[in-house]
Amino acid sequence: VIPGWFAEISPMWPGEAHSLKVEKVLFQGKSKYQDVMVFQSLTYGKVLVLDGVIQLTERDECAYQEMITHLPLCSVPNPRKVLVIGGGDGGVLREVSRHMSVEQIDICEIDGMVIDVSKQYFPEIAVGFDDPRVTVNVGDGVAFLRESPEGVYDVVIVDSSDPIGPAEELFKKPFFELVARALRPGGVMCTQAESIWLHMPIIEDIVSACRQTFKGSVNYAWTTVPTYPSGVIGFMLCSTEGPAVDFQHPINPIEKQESNVELQRPLKFYNSEMHTASFCLPAFARRAIGSN
Numbered sequence: 706v707i708p709g710w711f712a713e714i715s716p717m718w719p720g721e722a723h724s725l726k727v728e729k730v731l732f733q734g735k736s737k738y739q740d741v742m743v744f745q746s747l748t749y750g751k752v753l754v755l756d757g758v759i760q761l762t763e764r765d766e767c768a769y770q771e772m773i774t775h776l777p778l779c780s781v782p783n784p785r786k787v788l789v790i791g792g793g794d795g796g797v798l799r800e801v802s803r804h805m806s807v808e809q810i811d812i813c814e815i816d817g818m819v820i821d822v823s824k825q826y827f828p829e830i831a832v833g834f835d836d837p838r839v840t841v842n843v844g845d846g847v848a849f850l851r852e853s854p855e856g857v858y859d860v861v862i863v864d865s866s867d868p869i870g871p872a873e874e875l876f877k878k879p880f881f882e883l884v885a886r887a888l889r890p891g892g893v894m895c896t897q898a899e900s901i902w903l904h905m906p907i908i909e910d911i912v913s914a915c916r917q918t919f920k921g922s923v924n925y926a927w928t929t930v931p932t933y934p935s936g937v938i939g940f941m942l943c944s945t946e947g948p949a950v951d952f953q954h955p956i957n958p959i960e961k962q963e964s965n966v967e968l969q970r971p972l973k974f975y976n977s978e979m980h981t982a983s984f985c986l987p988a989f990a991r992r993a994i995g996s997n
């Protein structure tokens with residue numbers, strides 16, 4: 706380890722490690738579930754790290770939070786009820802609250818320390834918790850979904866960490882079945898779906914589990930996040946049986962939504978062209994994932 710540098714070393718991306726110059730460590734703790742660290746980087750602002758894995762940086766979190774939120778929310782005509790599994794930093798909540806049609810935002814985050822640390826060190830991200838439509842549940846997303854009534858949500862966003870650690874169950878078919886049950890007919894799930902450069906086998910397993918579970922459409926999208934491993938991150942977009950969803954051509958484009966939030970805090974990354982482009986895959990990924 707080079708003094709003054711944080712290297713993201715993990716068995717999930719063997720032989721490589723993205724590094725960031727550390728100015729100062731701001732917080733180090735251990736929750737019931739994972740090690741939690743915050744450091745001030747030289748060039749990416751503050752950084753949140755869980756079990757040695759970069760979750761977000763102030764400089765590029767907009768790419769991930771805006772895409773994982775607006776890809777599903779702009780794909781359904783009038784989203785009213787939204788559930789976020791994970792997302793304890795509050796960034797997805799901040800993005801969901803841009804949608805004026807949304808009336809209810811539930812979040813289920815397993816680790817309360819992530820919420821507290823985000824509120825203290827990332828106020829621009831944790832601002833999402835301030836929206837009056839938000840109800841916070843601290844607990845396991847699987848248990849939350851088991852207790853949820855059927856057919857409630859228009860959109861479920863699974864903003865998870867990686868399959869090694871507390872989020873392991875969120876990449877498996879039983880969980881996807883619980884999400885499908887909690888969605889209304891034609892409802893949409895969007896999950897964090899790793900990197901086509903690093904995790905093709907995991908992605909193929911996720912795609913096949915989703916194809917068996919979601920009888921509407923199943924699509925894979927991806928975008929660039931410089932501080933995630935290999936510099937990209939993917940998303941699984943799935944809809945249940947019901948009104949067809951054309952993920953590639955948003956029917957509820959963000960540009961058409963008159964929301965005063967837009968004026969105070971304009972989007973930094975997402976727009977309708979990036980939305981459509983995010984479903985274009987390189988040959989090796991299209992062969993492995995297929996498309997329907």
Ligand SMILES: NCCCN[C@H]1CC[C@H](N)CC1
Binds near residue numbers: 792793794866
């Ligand atoms: N809400 C913060 C993002 C959580 N998702 C990340 C996806 C990529 C991973 N290597 C780390 C977490």
